[in-house]
Amino acid sequence: MLVEHECDFVDALGRDLHKPRFETVVSELILVKNEALHAINNLKKWMEPQPVERNLTTTLDECLVVCEPLGVVLIVGAWCSPVQLCLVPLVGAIAAGNCVILNPSECSSHTSELLHHLIPSYLDNECYHVTLAGVNDLAEIVDLKFDHVFFTGNREDGGRVAQAAARTLTPVTLVLGGGKNPCYVDQQCDIPTTARRITWARFHNAGQSMVAPDYVLCHAEAKAQLLQALRCCLLQFYGSDPQESRSFGRIVNLENVHLTTDLLRRSGKVAVGGQVNEADKYIAPTVLCDVIDSDPIMQQEVFGPVLPILTVNSIDEAISFISRREKPLCVYAYSSNSKVISRLMTETSSGSFCSNDSVLQSLMVVLPFGGVGASGMGSYHGRYSFDTFSHRKSCLLRNSCIECVTYLRYPPYEERNLSLMTWASSYCCSSFSKFH
Numbered sequence: 244m245l246v247e248h249e250c251d252f253v254d255a256l257g258r259d260l261h262k263p264r265f266e267t268v269v270s271e272l273i274l275v276k277n278e279a280l281h282a283i284n285n286l287k288k289w290m291e292p293q294p295v296e297r298n299l300t301t302t303l304d305e306c307l308v309v310c311e312p313l314g315v316v317l318i319v320g321a322w323c324s325p326v327q328l329c330l331v332p333l334v335g336a337i338a339a340g341n342c343v344i345l346n347p348s349e350c351s352s353h354t355s356e357l358l359h360h361l362i363p364s365y366l367d368n369e370c371y372h373v374t375l376a377g378v379n380d381l382a383e384i385v386d387l388k389f390d391h392v393f394f395t396g397n398r399e400d401g402g403r404v405a406q407a408a409a410r411t412l413t414p415v416t417l418v419l420g421g422g423k424n425p426c427y428v429d430q431q432c433d434i435p436t437t438a439r440r441i442t443w444a445r446f447h448n449a450g451q452s453m454v455a456p457d458y459v460l461c462h463a464e465a466k467a468q469l470l471q472a473l474r475c476c477l478l479q480f481y482g483s484d485p486q487e488s489r490s491f492g493r494i495v496n497l498e499n500v501h502l503t504t505d506l507l508r509r510s511g512k513v514a515v516g517g518q519v520n521e522a523d524k525y526i527a528p529t530v531l532c533d534v535i536d537s538d539p540i541m542q543q544e545v546f547g548p549v550l551p552i553l554t555v556n557s558i559d560e561a562i563s564f565i566s567r568r569e570k571p572l573c574v575y576a577y578s579s580n581s582k583v584i585s586r587l588m589t590e591t592s593s594g595s596f597c598s599n600d601s602v603l604q605s606l607m608v609v610l611p612f613g614g615v616g617a618s619g620m621g622s623y624h625g626r627y628s629f630d631t632f633s634h635r636k637s638c639l640l641r642n643s644c645i646e647c648v649t650y651l652r653y654p655p656y657e658e659r660n661l662s663l664m665t666w667a668s669s670y671c672c673s674s675f676s677k678f679h
Contacts, residue, residue, distance in 0.1 A: 244362070244364075245276055248357075248361060249272060251357055252267060252326060253267045255351075255353040255354040256271065256353075259322070259495065260451065260493060260495055261449070261493035262492050263490050266492070270324065270447070271325075271327045274327045274606055282334050282629070294307055295307070303642040304642055305640040307638040307640070309635075309636045312339055312634075313341055313414075313633065313634055314389075315341065315342045316342070316343055316344075317344050317346065317385065317391070317392045317393070318333055319395065319396065319404065320345070320346065321348055321395040322348035322349075322350035323451040325347055325348055325354040325355065326354060329347050329358060334628060335623055335629055335631060336628075337371070338629050339632035339633040342371065345374070346384070348378075349375065350496060351495065359375055382403050382406070385408050385413065386407055388411045389413055391413065392415045393415070394417050395418040397419065397420055398419045398617060401419045401421075401619065404417070405417060416613065416620065416621030416622075416631055417619035418453070418613055420618070421616070421617030421619065422568060424574065424593075425457070425459075425460055425565045425571060425574055426458065426459045426601065427460045427461075427558070427565075427578075427587055428441075428460070428461045429579075429583050431580045432465070432577045433579065435472055437599075438472030438476045440601055441473070441550070442473060442528075443480070444456055444600075445548070446491070446550075449547065449548050450545070450547045451495060451499075452546075452602070454572060454595075455602065457545065458550070458552070459550065460553050460561045461552055462554075470514055474514075477515055477530075486520065486525050491548075493524040494546075494547060495524075503545055503546070504519050506543075507529055507540060507547075510534055510541070511531035511535075511551055511552075514531065514532040515528070515529060515530040516530060526548055526549070527548070528548045531551045534553050562590050566590070566591060569616060570592050570593055570616030571594070573593055573594060573596070573597065573601075573604070573605065574596050574597075575600075576588070576596075576598045577599055578598070578599070584598045594613055594614040595610075608624050609625055611627035652664065
């Protein structure tokens with residue numbers, strides 16, 4: 244489907260987000276293809292029953308963990324990456340053997356309509372079905388009772404989905420933009436490389452990403468250099484007028500244009516960019532300096548091309564700042580000092596962590612990706628998607644020929660039998676500990 248309709252996906256994402264073809268192919272289509280190929284190549288291994296260690300009680304038995312499908316699952320995608328955020332979880336759900344109802348976001352309407360049109364031609368429509376319900380209808384849909392709900396989106400909608408799922412004891416995976424993703428820039432780092440990687444990550448897809456750096460905590464000694472390097476990168480990437488660049492996208496709708504514009508105008512000081520054209524749903528790549536914690540742009544997630552820069556005087560101050568806020572989906576750290584990287588990784592809590600780059604940790608099939616706390620629960624990608632959509636069933640295949648030992652558990656209860664069972668239990672535990 245992705246190969247035969249690449250041009251259709253490029254066109255649909257171009258209409259929804261003015262997304263450049265390069266970004267569509269690399270960050271949407273190739274990513275899904277890699278997930279599917281990885282699952283195909285590894286599925287036999289994932290599906291094999293996993294034996295567990297035996298003890299004295301189960302010496303002649305077989306102990307296994309067997310993966311089985313959960314049943315019928317609901318996958319709700321987000322508009323910011325409408326292909327990969329729908330189809331990557333779908334790969335895992337199919338691999339695990341489930342039936343799926345897929346609900347793309349109404350905001351990216353052209354891409355959602357395309358998925359609705361194409362999927363029945365490639366997948367059995369009795370097992371895999373696409374609905375086009377709006378966000379306000381999700382709670383009612385979840386009430387229909389699924390075996391698992393996988394939701395990607397904002398914290399408010401995710402909370403409503405989780406509440407609806409709780410009424411029927413339905414397990415959920417939530418990938419949320421609940422906490423703003425911090426990016427620490429140390430005074431000991433390669434400033435030109437750092438600026439390039441942050442610029443790409445923040446302004447890719449016109450800043451509409453759940454995994455992009457939301458703000459930079461820059462060491463005071465590196466601030467001037469970083470600002471200058473960011474200016475140079477924006478000029479190099481998008482030219483003197485980014486609105487004319489074929490490499491820069493647009494905001495998904497006017498509501499987000501108004502929200503983002505309001506936040507940037509009431510926060511900090513514009514160092515680069517700041518231009519807005521509502522008719523074109525265009526906001527220029529913007530860097531804000533002199534931002535403080537209480538500014539409006541620091542109070543909520545921003546889906547737009549705005550990068551606030553805050554100044555800190557030490558790694559301790561950066562860690563303290565991050566730890567005071569809700570746990571984010573991602574934490575990024577740029578430093579050539581391994582001790583600084585280690586401290587950021589171990590002394591902050593987040594769904595994922597990446598040093599000296601951004602976003603890439605969220606795209607790798609061999610790493611689990613998901614949130615923690617305000618940024619969600621559960622994870623996916625590769626084997627972790629298969630596990631998310633599977634029930635790991637414990638199986639004990641017993642032998643009936645050792646009743647001479649197991650009879651001790653039966654009534655009438657006697658002290659001698661209890662003593663023997665207590666001894667056997669302690670012996671099993673000590674043997675197990677020595678073994679490990």
